[in-house]
Amino acid sequence: MAQQIADRRDVDFVLYEQFDAESLTQHERYRDMNRKMFDMVVSEARNFSIKEILPLNEEGDRVGLAFENNQVRVPESFHRAYRLLCEGEWIAMTEDPEIGGQGLPHLIAQAAAEYIVGADFSFGAHGFATHGAAKMIEVFGTGKQKEMFLSNMYSGRWGGTMVLTEAEAGSDVGNLSTTATRNPDGTYNITGNKIFITNGEHDLTENIIHPVLARIEGATAGTKGISLFIVPKIWVNEDGSLGEPNDVVCTGIEEKLGLHASPTCQLAFGGKGNCRGLLLGEENKGMRVMFHMMNEARLGVGALGLFNASCAYLYAVNYAKERLQGRDLSEMMNKDAPQIPIIRHPDVRRMLMWMKVHAEGMRSFVYYVAHLFDRTECAGDEEERTRLQDLVDLLTPVIKSYCTDRGFECTVQAIQCYGGYGYTRDYPVERLMRDSKINSIYEGTNGIQAMDLLGRKLGMKKGAVFMDLLGEMQKTVSAARQAPGLEGSAEKMENAVNQLGNLAMHIGKTASSENFRVAFAHSMPFMDVVGDTIMAWMLLWRAAVAAPKLEKAVGRAEGEARAEKIRKNKNAAFYEGQLQSAAYFIESLLPLTLGRIQSIQADCRAVVDIPEVSFGG
Ligand SMILES: Cc1cc2nc3c(=O)[nH]c(=O)nc-3n(C[C@H](O)[C@H](O)[C@H](O)COP(=O)(O)OP(=O)(O)OC[C@H]3O[C@@H](n4cnc5c(N)ncnc54)[C@H](O)[C@@H]3O)c2cc1C
Structure with a gap:
């Protein structure tokens, strides 16, 4: 059966019939764009996804990663696809062209992301995390830092990560023990061990830029004493050229339920006392900066719930149309009645319907929030901008938690639709289920998101x-x-x-x-x-x-x-x-x-x- 990804008819319905994406072209920012161009972007993303990314799942899941001498090798097939990802400028879709972006509306970029990121997140996570790390530098970095890092990250030449978690600091980030000390030249020495870092080490890019949370010696305990540092794997000189390798060592990678081609790394910073970093933003205000990336990541991971649900639904519905089993309810007693496709059984239809409504509802919800970003950028007055941004803030934990839970449940339902075959490795739905489970855990567990909704967002x-x-x-x-x-x-x-x-x-x-x-x-x-x-x-x-x-x-x-x-x-x-x-x-x-x-x-x-x-x- 052909590999499945988002239904283009439904994507177009949401873009043009529900949210009227064309009307964005009336705004100054998107004046030079038109429907034809939007369609071309989505079609290119879809073609790229079908030809180059979906096929990666097989090798990624079965062969996975190699770890040797503190280095990680991604599956061979990832290299070509990554080169095409960079050449297609898919990492910085919404950023201004002057800094290497495509300047697209968020709504259109969301549709493209559904195809590119949704096809295989072991692969998609590379662009996803790099974008988030670069965006933080764009928003909070000094002019020099932007010059040093932005174009190389938005182009995908260098990768990016987000480095928060430690053994004793998971949900409780404020408990971290990684330290930073000031050097006379304005850099900081970083020392500490981080765990579970996605793409912390790999061989797809010539450099990896780690945004690392650490506490400057003497700073107060808890989140208020945390600062954020840009820690390159290979030092970046002020003119943007590469220097000596920094003291960042990958000491191991996790064996996991799913996402077998996504390196989840243990990283030792400053094991030899020689890891340097640059302060991003102000001292002790690192959490404020990191929240920028975390919020983007939460929306992105929530969208993964939709992507997984959509793929699972399409696999199940196509299988249910082909698989012959049992007889029509009205012919139960007739031994000569022909077998029918399982899609005709009411209970199978119930499962498909459950997946259909959640995949469609989530697509509209996720695209609605992307559209809120566009409406915020195009809003005429400050009051309206604030109102729309408030809605994004309120809905962020809901996208993250609700969509990832329902996305996972859709993959489970898809297995059920397949029956025993769904439980085997011969069909893709069991991998989808394994790959999607992590979404409810990282970027702030869903339990923490629910507390955020009740404790902070409800009372906004x-x-x-x-x-x-x-x-x-x-x-x-x-x-x-x-x-x-x-x-x-x-x-x-x-x-x-x-x-x-x-x-x-x-x-x-x-x-x-x-x-x-x-x-x-x-x-x-x-x-x-x-x-x-x-x-x-x-x-x-x-x-x-x-x-x-x-x-x-x-x-x-x-x-x-x-x-x-x-x-x-x-x-x-x-x-x-x-x-x-x-x-x-x-x-x-x-x-x-x-x-x-x-x-x-x-x-x-x-x-x-x-x-x-x-x-x-
Ligand atoms: C594949 C993978 C990739 C990852 N990638 C990254 C990455 O790139 N960068 C990074 O920094 N981290 C990453 N992580 C780490 C991830 O963000 C953490 O695992 C997650 O934040 C949870 O922390 P923990 O595992 O220590 O669980 P714990 O914090 O120990 O939580 C255990 C359980 O207790 C609950 N809980 C904890 N505290 C509270 C509370 N105060 N109130 C209510 N319930 C609570 C949680 O909801 C959870 O159910 C990754 C993890 C995995 C598995």
């Missing part, structure tokens, strides 16, 4: 940002009321939005009362409710766009005549799929979310009250 501007989000949902409810046949769904959605508002007030109050532990014991269920409601919102929005177009395509035809028209018209079939997705989510899944709202409001104390000894173990 005294709850006004959350209320603004609910207001955005209401706009879709109003639009859906005007669309043919969506009155009932709009009403149910409105009820869910109101209930979410009540829940937010309830759990917000509990979180700031003496019962705060009870609230935080429900932070993940609250995250699920927020994410589910966003799915319903996005799917209703899609349906409101699709309904009039479908009506136009099939006219007043009913029954078999209507079905026939839908079978014969690809666009009509797509729009009908949108109506069915919204109906399924709102009728079948949203009531479960409403039940979850009730369960959170019941403030069950068991999780908090159970004595540790009663856990057994």
